[in-house]
Amino acid sequence: MARVRNILVGQSGGPTAAINASLAGVMDASRELGLRPIGMRYGIKGLLDGRTVDLSSNLPGKLELELLRHTPASYLGSCRYKLPDPEKDDRPYRQLFDEFNRLGVGYVLYIGGNDSMDTIARLSSYGESQGSDVRFVGVPKTIDNDLLGCDHTPGYGSAAKFVATATAEIQRDSDVYDLSSVTFVEIMGRDAGWLAAASTLAGSAGGPSPDVVLLPEVSFDERKLLDRISNLLERQNTVIVAVSEGLRAPDGKLLCERASSGVGTDEFGHLAQLSGTGRYLAALTRERIGCKTRCVELSTLQRCASTTASAVDLSESRSLGAAGVLAATDSQSGVMVALERTSTTPYQTRLVSVDVTKVADKVRRVPRHWITPDGMGLTRDFELYARPLVRGEDRPAMVDGVPQFIAPLRG
């Protein structure tokens, strides 16, 4: 007879449209294996305050999982918390392992990005040093697609699909008047340009791709951008520039910092958080070229839009959640479950486990050879890579004209 043991699952880092699909996958496999799923409220930080929820009673059936997997953001709540070096301070570790013990937990799953994989690495290593048999497995999640050790991350496909869709729509919106204008679309991604690159997938929506794409991987060349825009405006009314919020000047400084220092502090004495990269470039272009410019920040909707979720992404995210449970019950620990691509045409992947220390605190950037030589566009190789990830629709149930989500957890 299989030992019935409890499984503890947490979510960490920023919200995505797919993180709850991974939680649904954890629920699938837990039920299949007769494990009792317990949720950390607000991640490891909430757990340190003893905050857990019984997931069997909150998510009792298939209808709840269907609502859950379409609900954006973190159902369990999240945190941004970094465990200290246990050599210097082992108190949180002792407290957490006491908590695992008290809860009768044999498996801990943490759904998140870089920092969450660091948490898994530290807990696994600490547990090993203490002879604990609790297993620790990471399930990847980040719209930024910047984790090493995997082909791509859950959450990226849906965010990329939103970015491509919004870019196609903004392009039509920008082209209605008979005058020269430049529209900057500011896209998330502080260290890696994967999401800004996804704007080029707009290309098949009955119009051209964005004319220019600026990524953090290539340092910003003001002269080259203004020359390109001027040239484009000689033969077309409207220029669309997709720009990563993390764009940097040749001196390594973020463009948005440069913008802020120009504008100064706001009336309350804070550094104005008014001027992002896109706004800065719009002001610069208006000044130097003299045409109408504007900036559209895609903002929060990039990570929480539910109606443009990618079917491939939601399906893979759910599979990875279940795979995390299987890895843990297979006695793996200190690993992240991940997707490895075995073929692009046709698109095929397989589930693998990777050593989490090879992932934690590292950043994977867009390879330079997927960026055009001029640094202002993406190559066909990028499209081959990214296109399969945005394919397929998987939308939430609509009730009374709006998407239906799972009721929020209380307490």
Added chain:
Amino acid sequence: MARVRNILVGQSGGPTAAINASLAGVMDASRELGLRPIGMRYGIKGLLDGRTVDLSSNLPGKLELELLRHTPASYLGSCRYKLPDPEKDDRPYRQLFDEFNRLGVGYVLYIGGNDSMDTIARLSSYGESQGSDVRFVGVPKTIDNDLLGCDHTPGYGSAAKFVATATAEIQRDSDVYDLSSVTFVEIMGRDAGWLAAASTLAGSAGGPSPDVVLLPEVSFDERKLLDRISNLLERQNTVIVAVSEGLRAPDGKLLCERASSGVGTDEFGHLAQLSGTGRYLAALTRERIGCKTRCVELSTLQRCASTTASAVDLSESRSLGAAGVLAATDSQSGVMVALERTSTTPYQTRLVSVDVTKVADKVRRVPRHWITPDGMGLTRDFELYARPLVRGEDRPAMVDGVPQFIAPLRG
């Protein structure tokens, strides 16, 4: 035998997700009646430059109309142009009627908002004074829903559905961390709060409505807002405030102007366009209450999001386009076709024609009795009014993961 005559159609004002559905309706009825449809490129302004396109060849069949009706913004291009008083300057009128003559046009349809209805009023009146038999009919369009003479305007339902959906998503995104925060969602609407009011339709998406809604119809009371937010934060982590960009202080000044004057000019010497109403309120609340605040501007996507189009809106928009053709061929002129609501439960409307001079240059605001007595919410009557307008999904065909639009007009 019916005389075959040409029909000229133009689009004017800001883009919406439904204006091309009205153009598809014009095509439907034109074909039905054997009329030859000609498009004004960039509205009346383009027509003054002699710019027209043959619509039969650009939109030859049903597939093109299907792509067209899901394509946001103005397929024909748009303008913001106000005809002068003909008593003072009748040159554009003479030029336009020469153009109608040259093109063999018997009917002119103009799809747009307030200003477009003014254009219809002036052309119709001038034509009458000259004994012209050209008929002029307006087809309403504006996301702002601020036209008199109709129950609601085409474009509003889809924009309202986007606003409600985005508000529900942002609400989930805002509630992931265990800390006090206030999120301001800035929504379009300079003179009327119909769109900001639509944020309350988020209420059925598995969570509460926004906690506070601020409309231009009610002058802003800083003390009351801060008190309300403080009270809410005593019992919940997250407060969502939906705010109309057109919010005004008691002195009648736009809040966003106040914000700009505080921040001053940008580094290029322009008045910083950085600080909208929502950003101002976020800075104010951070300063006075001391909690985390942020502002999400729904921006351009409100008017061009295609994947959250309302089925009711797209269907009504198409019907109104066709109704415009029927009104014109029925010899009506100087009218706007419109929807009159005959019943709310069940939702039913009928098509009517209204004297365009009763619509032009006027603004319809949210009635005070649909706003709660405290001025920070909407009553049940508003929901009864607005809910039917956002019901039903009607999404563009998706190809390769992105919406498919009609190819842009060239030339």
